[in-house]
Amino acid sequence: MGEAGGPLVPGYEVLGILGQGGFGVVYRARQLAVGREVALKVDNRVLVSDRDRRRFMREVTSAGALSGHPHVADVYDAGVLPDGRPYMVLELCPHGSLADRLREAGPLGPREVRDIGVKIADALAAAHAVGVLHRDLKPANILVNSYGMVALSDFGLATMPGQSGAARGEVSVTRESLTPAYAPPEAFDLTEPTAAGDVYALSATLYALLQGRPPRFPDSGVVNIAAIMALHRLPVPDIPGVPAALTAVLRHGMETDPARRIPTAAALRDALAALAPDGSASGDHPHPAAPGSPAGGPGWSAPSPSRPTPPLSGPTASPSGPAAASVRRPEERRPGETRVPAAPGHALTGPAGGVPAGGQDLRRAVTAPNAAQNVAPNAALGLRPDGHRPHAVRPSGHRPPGPRQGPVPPPPPRTGMSRQSIVFAVVAALFALLLTAGITVLVLENRGQASDQGVTVSSQSIR
Template structure:
């Protein structure tokens, strides 16, 4: 019988390699550690660390992760390094029980009792990691592994440095998952401990319900632009899960970081304070949920009549555009958009490592510096959906100071999030955002009209709403222009006045202007 040849080991001291998992960014092998004769898992990342600074940062994070060795709920890291061809690798404990992602597919949702117990263990692991200055940034069912004794452990610490060092801008839509990412990821905020807290609670919610929080009933993954809107929806109850456990999970998934638990240790303590079945009251129930935003739709529709409060009406000729309303300055070209992809989801059900002393993690230490940089080059990838296919919400800066007047938007409306429409007729405005004659020179034109999410409670909240920022952005404008550069353009938002908002008006317009006045119309014709 012919045997399949084994791959050569890229790491000295390891032999008998067998592939056990292969993902988009790494391959995981079962291997034998020759020095002690034990089986281990070897994870080799396909990305390279050619820059000396990136190498040092990866090894520094791996060293910090190694210092956690001994924590019962962190997958043990035995070794880390960079291969001769610049690929980072991790040598870790081999977890023969697979991941919770596999367990969910095989056995279905877990019980509230198991979720509480798992929450205590993994929150304690995160507390230990945070005390060592390490963020995880990709807590999800696939990264919680089960060892040969049935003990769960959190894996894949230390790889944030590899993600940050990546300069590969050809990442596909399938590689990006917003399922367990906190809202601040979409606002380009610096990663922090609060993000891991959110992701753990979202992970436990998915294990209890069978799908991530706010996930569409169809099971289809929403685009990041759609996900920004979904964050405003309330988190639904899970049938059979006690209110006490649900309230802890909701607090951990609060929209704003400051409204979550102050530390992973506090989250652990909240789980511990519940009864074994998840019942009890340790966190006050959240306020009544506000109305949900509409669900996504694909086919664009014509704007409805003026009295509609669901989507934006056409402007009435001869009236100032901002009469009875207000305008909010939007982003200038080349400023960062609040919309960005969620953290990359590493390979598959098998993942890597680390560990620390559980007793030490019981004493939260505040203010520990975190050895993780901000999302830099990867966050440049802004993903949306157009006509059923993928498109990149990213400006192509070709160095020009403006876009030529012959640049035309696509014939079909490219925006698919619910309530977003393109103007069916040109809408033009002057510098003061008063309605202007489109046959004459004008300063701004409407490129998108939309209904506000139901969670926007006042006019003052419109300017800072993540959904509005994502829609009325230069990236979205670039899409409306068929991918043309928006260098030199400005985007503004026309919103209802306070009186109009109180009367039920919920319509906004995204308008675009450039350095030179328009002589011809670009949108709505």
């Protein structure tokens, strides 16, 4: 069904025209089977040649591959009218495009542009992840759906992965099909398209949303290729009222040399997300590359998400596998805590090298295949059979000392005698004893001789 002048598409009722361009018309329609309003895009070009049919299928499959992404316009259906014109049924975006918004309300604020940039860059990153290059990104191809969300659309010039050289040649678009204010400069040299080309187009689009018109290019437009290439070499000026950090990211995304440009849509998304919500610099903002530094090299540092440091106390997830062997790093050990050495053939982990049963602290878990095998190792370590050290009996009222704080004092000096000193003392004692005994024997012998002489003298006198 359709109104006067509208196409007759089985299953759809045409309600009116949403917009039209050089290649076709977009109608507002109702899908009768489910009762929802949709956008019906009808191409003006009849699919006569195989090349035309491949071009149409490329657009359908490129958009279909990204269906479900919150910032890509969904594709519901596709087909060919009886007169040979192809059509696509898309998600309805009744609030028009960002080009309409610029024309009606003027430039957008930095906060909104940063938010749009993060979302569309994420959609581009999803497209690049499946091998799809959009190649025609501009404000007119970013739509606003019923919920006020921006959505990337119009994959008519997209490339798909796995295309042959001839197919790639078909989609190496002509210069006339490009939009000079948003297409990257290398596209006008008809070089092989890359993800960096989409980064340029999105950066130029975001700049235009802030400035109210495209960067570098006059409002009148340029048709001369030499003039286009000359304009691309001009510097990108600052925008009054726009934070310098936001402008710096977009300027880096519009580098004339692709090797110096932000390399991927994911990197552009992360750079924009690292800014403060109003587009000003934050601590995680990547510094733009210095002149002459290639993107991804020393001049460009993509932001890395900071990871919170886990607390050193309280319930934590215990490691498993090889990581469990470390149990606790030295810097995580509490004051006064000592590590219990494992007996040979035993590990400080639970069953199968994982977390001990019951979630007990790995520092106290000394497990073995069975209890009997623990008796000898535990005895050698001075432990009870259950793996714990016996507590000394303390008098009533005695409080055990708390963990030792500060450095451990050196052990007291030894007070006992060394082995050499003991041997020397024994030898000296024996020598003194022998000397005393010898002197005693000499004295006794001298006394005996004197007694004998006295007896002889007395006997002679008597005679």
